[in-house]
Amino acid sequence: MTTPILSVSNAVKRYGDVHALDHVSQDIADGEFLTLLGPSGSGKTTLLSAIAGFITLDEGRIALRDTDITRQPPEHRDFGMVFQGYALFPTMTVRDNVAFPLKVRKRPAAEIRARVDECLDLVQMGQYADRMPSQLSGGQQQRVALARALSFHPQVLLLDEPLSALDKKLRADLQWELKALHDRLGVTFIYVTHDQEEALSMSDRIVILKDGKIQQDGKPGELYNRPVNSFVADFLGKSNFIDVTVTGAEGDLLHCEAKGASFPAIASENGPRSGQARAALRPERLRLAAPGEEFLPARVRQVSYLGERCQVIVTHDTLGDLLVSCPTWKTDITPAPDLPVSIGWDRDACVLLAPE
Amino acid sequence: MMPVSPFRIFFQTGAWMVTAFLVLPLLVVIPVSLTDTSYIGLPKEHLSLQHYANYFASPDWLKATWTSIWIGTIVATCATVLGTSFAIGCWFLSDRASAIARWVLITPILVPPVVQSLGFYRFWVKLGLIDTSTGVILAHTLLALPYVSISVFAALANLDRNIPRAARSLGASVRQTVMAVIVPAARPGMLTGFVFAFIVSFDEIVGVLFITVRRVTTLPKQIWEGIQDNIDPTIASVATLLVILTLIVTAIGALRRS
Ligand SMILES: Nc1ncnc2c1ncn2[C@@H]1O[C@H](COP(=O)(O)OP(=O)(O)O)[C@@H](O)[C@H]1O
Ligand SMILES: [Mg+2]
Numbered sequence: 001m002t003t004p005i006l007s008v009s010n011a012v013k014r015y016g017d018v019h020a021l022d023h024v025s026q027d028i029a030d031g032e033f034l035t036l037l038g039p040s041g042s043g044k045t046t047l048l049s050a051i052a053g054f055i056t057l058d059e060g061r062i063a064l065r066d067t068d069i070t071r072q073p074p075e076h077r078d079f080g081m082v083f084q085g086y087a088l089f090p091t092m093t094v095r096d097n098v099a100f101p102l103k104v105r106k107r108p109a110a111e112i113r114a115r116v117d118e119c120l121d122l123v124q125m126g127q128y129a130d131r132m133p134s135q136l137s138g139g140q141q142q143r144v145a146l147a148r149a150l151s152f153h154p155q156v157l158l159l160d161e162p163l164s165a166l167d168k169k170l171r172a173d174l175q176w177e178l179k180a181l182h183d184r185l186g187v188t189f190i191y192v193t194h195d196q197e198e199a200l201s202m203s204d205r206i207v208i209l210k211d212g213k214i215q216q217d218g219k220p221g222e223l224y225n226r227p228v229n230s231f232v233a234d235f236l237g238k239s240n241f242i243d244v245t246v247t248g249a250e251g252d253l254l255h256c257e258a259k260g261a262s263f264p265a266i267a268s269e270n271g272p273r274s275g276q277a278r279a280a281l282r283p284e285r286l287r288l289a290a291p292g293e294e295f296l297p298a299r300v301r302q303v304s305y306l307g308e309r310c311q312v313i314v315t316h317d318t319l320g321d322l323l324v325s326c327p328t329w330k331t332d333i334t335p336a337p338d339l340p341v342s343i344g345w346d347r348d349a350c351v352l353l354a355p356e
Numbered sequence: 357m358m359p360v361s362p363f364r365i366f367f368q369t370g371a372w373m374v375t376a377f378l379v380l381p382l383l384v385v386i387p388v389s390l391t392d393t394s395y396i397g398l399p400k401e402h403l404s405l406q407h408y409a410n411y412f413a414s415p416d417w418l419k420a421t422w423t424s425i426w427i428g429t430i431v432a433t434c435a436t437v438l439g440t441s442f443a444i445g446c447w448f449l450s451d452r453a454s455a456i457a458r459w460v461l462i463t464p465i466l467v468p469p470v471v472q473s474l475g476f477y478r479f480w481v482k483l484g485l486i487d488t489s490t491g492v493i494l495a496h497t498l499l500a501l502p503y504v505s506i507s508v509f510a511a512l513a514n515l516d517r518n519i520p521r522a523a524r525s526l527g528a529s530v531r532q533t534v535m536a537v538i539v540p541a542a543r544p545g546m547l548t549g550f551v552f553a554f555i556v557s558f559d560e561i562v563g564v565l566f567i568t569v570r571r572v573t574t575l576p577k578q579i580w581e582g583i584q585d586n587i588d589p590t591i592a593s594v595a596t597l598l599v600i601l602t603l604i605v606t607a608i609g610a611l612r613r614s
Pocket of ligand 2: 044045
């Protein structure tokens with residue numbers, strides 16, 4: 001790997017008894033789209049604020065390429081930042097907002113004008129240059145904030161839940177645009193969100209945080225298919241959990257015994273290979289069929305129709321409730337409450353995790 | 357016709373009576389100021405502008421007016437600068453210490469003016485500030501500070517706390533952030549505070565009576581002394597001029613807002 005653009009090592013930040021960051025280390029590659037994902041209170045904003053220079057770490061260091069920037073004030077770091085609440089300067093026009101970073105850098109007026117126009121066009125806000133921020137919708141304000149944060153060619157762009165205040169449809173549009181912008185500009189993005197779909201759809205790499213600790217990091221597909229613990233398995237998409245005992249191994253495939261069922265599962269990195277374990281099973285990997293066609297008999301308890309998919313809760317005598325997500329266009333059976341069915345899954349559908 | 361509820365009648369009558377009670381004493385100075393007599397009273401035979409002429413011809417009255425204006429302006433300026441700095445500082449800190457500091461700063465509003473003036477008197481004697489304009493300016497600035505900081509606090513109350521962070525990340529130093537982003541947002545509050553501070557100083561009498569003797573005379577003190585020494589209707593003319601001035605300023609303010 002080439003030298004990372006940013007390198008956080010052993011970052012610790014405490015607020016009283018709360019460990020907002022608990023020995024966090026992470027290297028960020030140049031040009032990467034990295035997402036910090038975690039539930040509210042997991043330390044995402046704290047980590048981003050430390051990178052931006054708004055807070056000082058209790059321990060640890062942050063390096064930009066080879067320079068230690070742990071104690072450098074934010075204005076010397078050259079990182080653009082976009083906030084959930086836009087944080088536009090309310091007394092300045094859109095144009096003056098975008099020009100602000102160039103003005104404090106004392107660029108010539110002609111250059112500022114050209115660059116501001118260029119950046120506003122980049123986010124399709126050229127026609128609003130002379131409006132005040134209060135005259136714009138939330139989505140438009142966020143575009144302006146983005147133009148402002150990019151206008152001075154920052155080394156890294158930090159985004160703290162930039163789309164969380166917007167409605168669902170607009171959020172989806174802006175996700176595509178942000179991704180396209182990233183691919184076009186090649187700037188490193190560090191993106192904070194608590195929305196797992198957003199993280200999965202945009203990121204080159206995701207870091208999952210919980211209680212100030214990194215749980216796992218990797219490409220979206222790796223995290224989704226090979227979670228290392230039940231928190232990741234349930235936070236990034238949903239998972240069914242089945243308590244099992246490992247009875248044997250065959251390469252990467254382990255044989256599991258649960259109450260009333262036995263099936264194979266894949267071992268996870270650093271996961272158990274014998275004894276007590278917990279199998280994680282994605283709802284969409286479960287198949288629903290007529291009684292007798294699959295290997296476990298069950299009964300439908302509840303059905304929730306979501307348009308392209310249908311969420312079904314089925315009950316197995318000893319395994320309990322399992323969530324099944326099946327495409328609505330597959331019509332071999334129409335699930336309805338109390339319908340007897342059978343369920344099954346492929347040999348590689350289960351991932352074996354440490355027991356709780 | 358809709359039946360009119362007795363409550364409505366009661367409250368409407370009440371409201372009008374209170375209004376009359378508030379306004380009539382103000383209005384009574386108008387006929388008094390136009391009196392043709394040489395003592396305070398209603399006009400006897402005809403209306404006269406002699407007491408207005410007297411005001412504009414009297415060096416004492418004009419000097420006192422001028423003193424009040426320039427002291428008020430300096431006080432308003434000092435109080436605006438200090439009060440705004442204080443409010444912005446507290447806004448940045450926004451912790452327990454700054455919450456306490458805010459309370460301490462507004463105590464001058466809560467302490468009775470006589471008690472406060474006594475305090476000024478004792479200190480100003482020690483500092484040699486008795487009967488000096490500096491002493492008056494200093495005392496008035498202290499009295500006006502809370503009004504400025506309260507109105508600046510109000511102006512900053514809705515400012516997003518991430519705004520200074522945004523400015524810093526965009527390359528602005530702390531100083532640039534305050535000057536370019538925070539002060540403009542505080543400006544409406546500063547303006548209100550400036551006007552309030554000027555009025556506080558222009559209007560203040562208790563402190564002035566305690567800490568000045570002969571050399572410094574402000575308009576309220578001149579009015580006070582006018583009532584004590586002789587019952588000169590010029591006081592009513594001055595009062596009427598002030599009422600008219602206030603009405604004009606208020607009207608301009610209301611028109612600008614609408
Ligand atoms: N200024 C602060 N004072 C006290 N506690 C804080 C402060 N900032 C963050 N915390 C605490 O640190 C933890 C992490 O917060 P944060 O980084 O904001 O989480 P996230 O952005 O993931 O929701 C939370 O428990 C939060 O209460
Ligand atoms: Mg946050």
